Structures are given as C-alpha cells and as structure tokens.
Amino acid sequence: MAKYRMLLINDLRHILKDPMLMASLLGPMAIIAFARVLFPMISEWVEQRYTFTLSTYTDFAVIFLLTIVPLLPGTMAGLLMLDERDENIIAYYAITPLARKGYLCYRLFLPSVLSILFIVLFFLLSGIAKVQVESGYALILLALEAPCIALLLASFAANKVEGLALSKVNGLLIAGPIIVAFVPEPWQVLGMWVPTFWPAKCYMAAILNEPFSALSSFSMGLVLHIFLLTWMIRSFVKRID
Structure with a gap:
C-alpha cells in the first residue's frame, strides 16, 4: 500500500498546484450544491415568472447532473496521465x-472510487434524487x-493542450440522458452507442418501478x-510502448 500512498501524495501536490485539476476534483461538490440549493430556487422563480413548471423535469435534471459527475474525476486522472506520459x-x-500494471490499476481505480463517492453523496445530499435499489445499476455504469x-x-491526446480540448468534446456525453428523457422509445435505439445512455436508462427505469x-x-x-x-486500455498500452 505504501507505493500507492506515494502516488496519491504526488497527485495531491499536482492538484493543489493546478487550478484545472482542482476544479475537476471539487466540481462534483459544486454540482451537489447546485442541486440542493439553486435548482429548487430556479424552479420556483421560473414557475412564478413564466408559469412553467420546471420541477416536472426534476428526474431529467438528476440524471443530467449525475452524468457530469464522472466526467470531472475522469478528466482529472486523464490530465495527470498525460503529464506523466509526456515526462x-x-x-x-x-x-x-x-510496475506498469500497478500504475495503470491505480490510475483507473482512483477516478472510479471518486465517482462512486460523489454519486453516493449526490443521492444522499442533493434533495432531488430518488433512491431505489436499481439506482445502483446507474452508479456502477457511471463509475466505469x-x-x-x-x-x-x-x-488520443498528443499533449495536455489537446487533452483539455478533448475533455470539452466529452461534454457531448450529455446526449445520453437527453435521448432517454425526450426521444420517443422506437428512436432511442439510436442512442445505445452513447455510454451515458445506459445509466440514464437504468435510473429512469428504477424510478418508474421497472426492475426488469x-x-x-x-x-x-x-x-x-x-x-x-x-479497447482504451489496449490503446493506451500501445501508446506508451
């Protein structure tokens, strides 16, 4: 465990020095705060001003925000790996x-654990998430x-600058919950190749009491x-060989 502890200490040093990495680590807490405090306030304001019931879309807001959570620790880990690869x-x-295997296990395990932690905190503290047994399915997929x-x-990024640009492209993953929430069932098959489609589908099925x-x-x-x-592990190993 000592070898992993040294890696963790080095990560903390990097994160404290880099605002981007710090934002990726603290971002999930900001999402939880938004869901807990700002979302109800915005819903009430919109309803009073425009007579539009935003709270009707609370379930969509939950899975939309949950989708963003693993993007942040994943981006943090990816940028750290880029630095270590370049150096x-x-x-x-x-x-x-x-060894390389131990390094790779640590680098992939850490963002997964952080994602699980933040998602569980979101379920417990957001005040808008509905917790069912089947919600665990969404948690597992999001952690992956x-x-x-x-x-x-x-x-696939040549350097950290490209990595930052590629991390913005990851924002397209929000298409998953959008498809689940707003696209009619026969056409949802078009979203099955979007990874975030499946945790969104699991969460929506759970709150509709559809366990199968x-x-x-x-x-x-x-x-x-x-x-x-x-596939990505193989691509990364080939890249560093």
Missing part, C-alpha cells in the same frame, strides 16, 4: 515495484465511465462499458 514518468514506474474518460485523454427494464439496460450498458474500457 516519461510512466517508464520510471515500470521499473519500480509498482470515469476511467474510460481518463484513458480517452491519455491515449433496469436490469436489462444495466446488462447491455455493462457490456458496452467493458468493451470501451478494454
């Missing part, structure tokens, strides 16, 4: 007791998205996420 630090880790995002940046639909969505989403994670 050949990964090659150094490969000849230490940590964080290492996928990290590997996307580390594998939630389980089937989780199963298909799990296959897609494992495929993406495996």
Whole structure:
C-alpha cells in the first residue's frame, strides 16, 4: 500500500498546484450544491415568472447532473496521465515495484472510487434524487465511465493542450440522458452507442418501478462499458510502448 500512498501524495501536490485539476476534483461538490440549493430556487422563480413548471423535469435534471459527475474525476486522472506520459514518468514506474500494471490499476481505480463517492453523496445530499435499489445499476455504469474518460485523454491526446480540448468534446456525453428523457422509445435505439445512455436508462427505469427494464439496460450498458474500457486500455498500452 505504501507505493500507492506515494502516488496519491504526488497527485495531491499536482492538484493543489493546478487550478484545472482542482476544479475537476471539487466540481462534483459544486454540482451537489447546485442541486440542493439553486435548482429548487430556479424552479420556483421560473414557475412564478413564466408559469412553467420546471420541477416536472426534476428526474431529467438528476440524471443530467449525475452524468457530469464522472466526467470531472475522469478528466482529472486523464490530465495527470498525460503529464506523466509526456515526462516519461510512466517508464520510471515500470521499473519500480509498482510496475506498469500497478500504475495503470491505480490510475483507473482512483477516478472510479471518486465517482462512486460523489454519486453516493449526490443521492444522499442533493434533495432531488430518488433512491431505489436499481439506482445502483446507474452508479456502477457511471463509475466505469470515469476511467474510460481518463484513458480517452491519455491515449488520443498528443499533449495536455489537446487533452483539455478533448475533455470539452466529452461534454457531448450529455446526449445520453437527453435521448432517454425526450426521444420517443422506437428512436432511442439510436442512442445505445452513447455510454451515458445506459445509466440514464437504468435510473429512469428504477424510478418508474421497472426492475426488469433496469436490469436489462444495466446488462447491455455493462457490456458496452467493458468493451470501451478494454479497447482504451489496449490503446493506451500501445501508446506508451
């Protein structure tokens, strides 16, 4: 555990020095605060001023905000991996007791754990999330998205500047919950290749008390996420060889 503790200490030092990394770490807490404090206030203001009931879309707001949560620790981990790749630090880790496998496990495990922590806090503290047993399916899939995002940046960005640009493209992943919430059922098949589609589908099925639909969505989403994670791990390993 000592070898992982040193990595964690180095990460904290980097995060404290880099505002972008700090924002990625603290961003989920800002999302929770927005859901808890600002969303009810905005809903009330919109209803009074425009007679539009924004609270009708609370379930969509929940899964939309939840989708953003793993983007942030995933981006943080990806930018750290880019720095370490550019400075050949990964090659150094490969000849230490940590080894390349241990380094990669740590880099993928950390954003997943952070995502789980922040998502659980969102469910407990946001005040707008509905918690069902099947909500755990959405949590698992969202946690798997964080290492996928990290590997996307580390594998396909040439440097940190490109990594920042690519992290903005990740914002397109919000299409998943939009498709689930607003696209009619026969056409939702078009969104099945968007990773965030499946946790959104699981959450919506859970709150509608459709356990079989939630389980089937989780199963298909799990296959897609494992495929993406495996492919990106291979791409990253090839990149650093």
